Amino acid sequence: MSLDLSNYELVWPTELLVSEGERILRSASPSWETKAKWLMTESLAGTTAVADFEEVRSQKAASDDPWPPAVSGWGAPRAGMDKRDWFTELIQRAPEIRHAAAPRPYWPQRHDSGLSHDGSTPRDSRRDFTRIIREFADNGYLVEAFGEECVDDPDELPDASEVIDQRLGIPDLWPLAPESWDQDTFYGLVEVFHDLVSRPRMRRFHSYNACGWHHSEFHNGPARALYRWRVNNLLREAGIGYELAVEGEDLGRLVGVTDVARSQLMHRALSDSAPDITGRIRHAIALFRGRDTSAESKRSAIVTLAGILEERRSLIKEKVGRPDEGALFEIANRYDLRHRRTDQRGNYDEAFLDWIFWWYLATVELTNRLIASRNLD
Secondary structure (H helix, E strand, C coil), X not given: CCCCCCCCEECCCHHHHHHHXXXXXXXXXXXXXXXXXXHHHHHECCCHHHHHHHHCCCHHHHHHCCCCCCCCCCCCCCCCCCHHHHHHHHHHCHHHCEECCCCCCCHHHHCCCCCCCCCCCCCCHHHHHHHHHHHHHHCCCCHHHHCCCCCCCCCCCCCHHHHHHHHHCCCCCCCCCHHXXXXXXXXXXXXXXXXXXCEEEEEEEEXXXXXXXXXXXXXXXXXXXXXXHHHHHHHHHCCCCEEECCCCCCCCCEEECCCHHHHHHHHHHHHCCCHHHHHHHHHHHHHHHECCCCHHHHHHHHHHHHHHHHHCHHHHHHHHCCXXXXXXXXXXXXXXXXXXXXXXXXXCCHHHHHHHHXXXXXXXXXXXXXXXXXXXX
């Protein structure tokens, strides 16, 4: 029988569990079981999955036992299944595992007392962010940046406040004190910790003098993906109109939230463009959606996209035909976007810039598809 996944709940993005799990399965290292348990400890709620995994016999034990015991119960493996088989099935079927949901509202929330889940004060995104950072720190995600204490190796560790100060230019921010932050400090810390986190793929327990867990084999890619997922969920629930960019030149920086369709358009434009075009599109998107964007930066973004379309004008003429093709460039030429002449129109609402940007970006994506179709012929 297959694994019963009904008692497992994900606290990670599904694709991140799959990518980290597949990496473990590609390894022939004897430590793969330790890494697998650490991955399940992090990515799945509670200890159920790890307990089920530990009940499965190792491959050697399974092959040495001519009379394997019958197995039954929650998460029980099928006959002949060893630990690698069990973990392989878990990773292959990860899309079937449901995500952990927030508990149903408790009395204070149901009766509008204005209390948080811990029964203290109204929910504050700054305090919730601090909890996220504390969890990352507890799991070793800041060890590469801040170091880790050990009774056997009492070297002086970096000053965490100085590490943050070097990046953000604000002293004395560690330990975190959310009640003292203004908005700029809060948003700055959101971006700084994106660049500081790094996932330890291995940990070992140092029992001497109750030293604790030590972490190693760091990689910032999965850590940053998890960080963006956690923080963006927090910002969304708090009704904050920014999110950490998940791709582009402004990766890991706060950008204005847009709808799903436009986010998908940006992704296609970035992923499907030729290498000589991708960098310019990344730059245009970063100019347009930055938290400190202005009318001038939006104009610059439009000019960048217009330049790409100019280079593809013959393709547009071929597929669209005259004179319709000219309408695409008339906007850029008649309004003060590119040439900024005195005879151009300059008195228009900034929403007009948003419209042109998305129109031009969609046209770049269209020409990408036309080029790809022509190459297939």
